[in-house]
Amino acid sequence: MKPFPDTSPGASGLALREGLLFGRGSPGRRGTDLPAAGVPEAEPAAELPAELLRAEIDGLPELSEPEVVRHFVRLSQWNYAIDSGPYPLGSCTMKYNPKSAEAAARLPGFAAAHPLLPEEDCQGALALGFALERALCEITGLAAATLQPAAGAHGELCGMLMVRAYHVARGNPRKKVLVPDSAHGTNPATATLAGYQAVEIASGPDGVVTPAAIAGALDEDVAALMLTNPNTLGIFERNVREIATLLHEKGALLYNDGANLNALAGVARPGDMGVDVMHINLHKTFGTPHGGGGPGSGPVAVALPLVPFLPVPTIRRAGDGFALDFDRPQSIGRLRTFWGNFGMWVRAYALLREWGPDGLRRAAQLAVLNANYLRQLLSPAYHLPYSAPTLHEVVFSDKLQKAHGVSALDVAKRLIDHGFHPPTIYFPLVVSGALMLEPTETESPETVEALAAALLAIAAEAAEDPAALHAAPTRTLVRRVDEVRAARKPVLRWHPKPR
Amino acid sequence: MASYPEELKYTKDHEWARASGSRVTVGITEHAQEQLGEVVYVELPKVGETVTKGEPFGVVESTKAVSELFSPVSGKVVEVNDPLTDSPATINEDPYEEGWMIQVEATQPGDLEDLMNAKAYVEFIEEEAE
């Protein structure tokens, strides 16, 4: 008998194959009942030319509610999710998503609140937004925040457009943005979008950016450095203060990619390190669900000199209540249709309230403890390219397994057969064959041990039976998929049969 | 074992060039296609466009990587291997013959002189790997 905890996939329930929603059902069948209009049944053709109208759309499903529900329940059963097992994707912070937060976001007064209600009729929503902004300022040590950005990348764009506006207000937008080689791909992409040339900075031999490297690249054309801290290796950029000073002396700004705030919240504050502007991923640090690829939320917090450039509207105090402020002449402008991913604000705020200041700090401590424990357990079998202390995540490489012809991809796919979601692989780019693990604080020690045991078993397998790893995964509904075929002849939609 | 025909000239960006008079045929090397993995997409210039030595003339993609193609010569594109667009796998299967990309009417006769021969290129790859 296997000792507890045995997390390997056991007998499987019936996983049912399911076709597309399209091309089935029966003419006239539908999954919604609608009320009678109760008003005269006017025909659009009476006032619109036929060319601007359409008939029923060929190809739409004709299914009852039970059929549609069954379809999506089956699809759901093909997914792996945090609620089914650990999800140690480095850099993604896949922590537990509180159920109370889901309930809170669905309160009718939140879900049904129209964004354009007169201000006196939406004070609850504005008060929540204001409180969340204040909390994020306290956590980051910065002066003001906007909750508008829809995601981390949107927050980056917001932040870097503010950097640009700041420099423009001083007479010169400048030309370059420094980005370390360990950065997320969004950083250089955002720099380009904000009109800058991204200049790559090599990390030092111990995985961190050195003041010398910054000084060497720094001139009056540099608008900002985009620094992830702790960086994507999980290592704290200990020179951050000195680097900030170097930047500030040249009139440049320090942008902090807050993707890894989960390592710091309650322990240290970017604002105290010389950071001028940063984004925060509510869907990472603050536990809002990833939703299979969003919606996220990427608030941006700024130091005082950048406050005038915040996107409009901001939420301000107005008498006893709150108001939206559109009258901000130096603002970068609007970022989206409305005020932010409010549903995510509610969820993040709910978790903050449940944590309180102690819970927040404890979460960061346990995230770091779990990651270090995992590092300890895996170090005998996996190559650690950087030996510096790490915080909330750790990056190994496939160097030892490569000797047997086994790659990071093989290890990742084999982990699936052991019942776990794979780690992030092949990122950061500074590590060849990277395996990037972030257990987060919501996994128990036993789960961390089980994950480590699976990875150790795979390392042993790599030496004994590499072929088994190349074939993995074998227990999933589908096996490795043909990505080359998908890319060579893209099929991106279903087509109705021509009539 | 990868092959590097003696009669070709090679660039540090892993293109090859085959000269026939002032006509130069260009493609990517065995090593380049191995590094890329299975090619899924290639973007080539049109006949009549000009290319410049050392400047990008197109793009080649696998599912995980993108590489710009750098021209080993300056001149005018006189022929393009259009079938590659529909069957980019040819670049993996036969990089030196069927997988050629463009033919250029070179305007600078000396362009190929500073390129590597097969032996130098093999040494260059080995150095790069270290």
Add this chain to the structure above:
Amino acid sequence: MRYLPHTEADIRRLLGAVGAPSLDALFSSIPEPLRLSRPLELPPAADERALLGELSALAEKNLRVPPERVFLGAGAYPHHVPVAVDQLLLRSEFYTAYTPYQPELAQGTLQAIFEFQTFVCLLTGLPVANASMYDGATACAEAALLALRLRRGRKKIVVSRALHPAWRATMRTYLAATGSEIVEVPYDGRTGRTDGAALAAAADARTALVLVGSPNYFGVVEDVREAAAAARQAGALLAVGVAEALSLGLLAPPGELGADLAVGEFGSFGGAVSFGGPGVGFFAAREEHLRQIPGRLCGETVDAEGRRAYVLTLATREQHIRRASATSNICTNHALGALAATIHLGLLGKSGLRSLALLNYRRARYARQRIGRARFSGPVFNEFVIEADAAVAARARAAGFVAGLPLGRDYPELSGALLTCVTELHEKTAIDALAKVL
């Protein structure tokens, strides 16, 4: 803290294993002066019941006017979301999953995205669509960026002033660093439609994109064919912005009217208005623009045993591979919103979509006639502009209605007008009562 499994004993054991004397010692790589030496000033922890009590009290403050008496649209259209949609969204397998980078573990999300892309194509009449954008405004901005890439050398974007003001403003923000110029074309003060002659005059050989909304911000259905002709004449792309995607159940699809791109907001399907976010942006295009599309794309393929499977594809356009030369910096999109839309459209289906669209059209048409005061003569879908100044709006509010959105802030010339939206949520009795007050 019930989300944190570690007991004090667990912590001691793990600290022992990693050789750290204390939790604080785990942070020794952070220089001491950079560490926080005090507790954060945040409210103390609330238990679950206290939390829900506190948030319910806040939420109540947004319910002073019940939703069925709020006649607001303007980019966020309140509709009945079938209970089945939310029940399915609450399946953990969907909402607690990550972006489907490991296709073997994410076929559910991937197939749903493929179905979403299909719905967007069917509704817009365009051949390809992506996995979603943040919202309509950012989708418009990305359309402009795509046009600037495809029409290299052209720097002008021609936009109807009847397009959603926040969408235009967002485009200005996104394009701030591109050196491009956004030219706004007036609307016809009588019909509420974009001034076709002005549009044709503005679109020229420097124009990369022509962008009109239909139905436009005033709810008026545009004659997209006119805009298409102007764009074609100029050699520019035409994008049609659709804020109320339900209209696509009744109105001819942009793709059939000559649009190269259709962008906008799909949140009317499956989404609560949720104080304006999250919505779900959509982006549809012609085949030849495929490699320039921003965001995620899901494609069909086969697995190692030849079974049909889905996978994110054409990723070389994206930031994690192309970095500084990516088509966009977007990574997270609004997948769960796209799933909600997919479920809702699955339930509506062929006849339900048309019926719901007709229902909206008929209720709105009735309301517009019953209320009178119409500011524009152009045909509308489920939203229209009425002449009603602040005093009239205040009178309605005093009677327990939000009669519409005052347009003065965005259109000074319409400072005495309200934008009023009527959907299936608004019963005849509420419409009659509102009309009486006005």
